Amino acid sequence: METNLFFILIGSALINNFVLTQFLGLCPYFGVSRKTEAAIGMGIAVTFVMVIASAVTWVFYNLILVPLGMTFLQTVVFILVIASVVQFIEVFMKKTLAKIYSMLGIYLPMITTNCVIIGVALINIRDRFTFVQAVVNAVGAGAGFLLAIVLMAVIREKYDNHPDVPWIFQGFPLALFSAGLMSIAFLGFQNLIPGLQGLIGR
Numbered sequence: 018m019e020t021n022l023f024f025i026l027i028g029s030a031l032i033n034n035f036v037l038t039q040f041l042g043l044c045p046y047f048g049v050s051r052k053t054e055a056a057i058g059m060g061i062a063v064t065f066v067m068v069i070a071s072a073v074t075w076v077f078y079n080l081i082l083v084p085l086g087m088t089f090l091q092t093v094v095f096i097l098v099i100a101s102v103v104q105f106i107e108v109f110m111k112k113t114l115a116k117i118y119s120m121l122g123i124y125l126p127m128i129t130t131n132c133v134i135i136g137v138a139l140i141n142i143r144d145r146f147t148f149v150q151a152v153v154n155a156v157g158a159g160a161g162f163l164l165a166i167v168l169m170a171v172i173r174e175k176y177d178n179h180p181d182v183p184w185i186f187q188g189f190p191l192a193l194f195s196a197g198l199m200s201i202a203f204l205g206f207q208n209l210i211p212g213l214q215g216l217i218g219r
Contacts, residue, residue: 022153025146029157031206035133036165037199042133046166047192056170057163058114062106064159067134070099071155074138075148095138103128133162169195 035041042063049059074095082088107126110118128134137158141151172195176182182191 022150025150025153026157026160029137029154030161030164031203034161034165034203035136035158036162037196037203039136041136042131042162045128045131046162046169047189047196050166050169050192051173053167053170053174056166058110060159060163060166062110063128063131063134063162064156066099066102066106066128067137067159067162068152068155069102070095070134071138071141071151072148073098073102075141075146075151078142079148091139091142092135095135099128099134099138133158165199168199 029035033039036043036046045059045063050056074091077094077098078088078091082091082094103126106128107118137155141154146154169192173192176191176195179187186194
């Protein structure tokens, strides 16, 4: 059981990274990756929302919608759950982390409609994960998002408006180019789980 959870965690964080391999959540990924501090704040916020939303949506789906035969309402229910969690995060950050809150700007409330959040919740249902597996999958997906957005922020802080970078590549074009290279680099993790399974099986 522990090994299975470990593979789910590694798979969602690195091998099936939702940003770099499935191209979900690109709006905050590019919009908030100009500064490392803001990127870390967004990554943590998305991870927190993702974990709480995945846990609550799993409970709603399996203990309420399925017994009542109302699974066709899953998307509406999931969006309402995610919106509630985001509202809580927004109020909390506004009162305790005002600087990061102002840096995130409009992208914080946009987490409500962030496709990576609802995407993870729907994948948990599609793959028939248990409650624990759904939470672990969300933790891994959030860690993968945090890793991707922080790496992008580090790159953009170093090269945005750098005098050696031609003006036509500065800003968003360089960000797209960097994201493409990162996506190629993450392809190197494709055989990670079979390799780990081989080592564990020895």
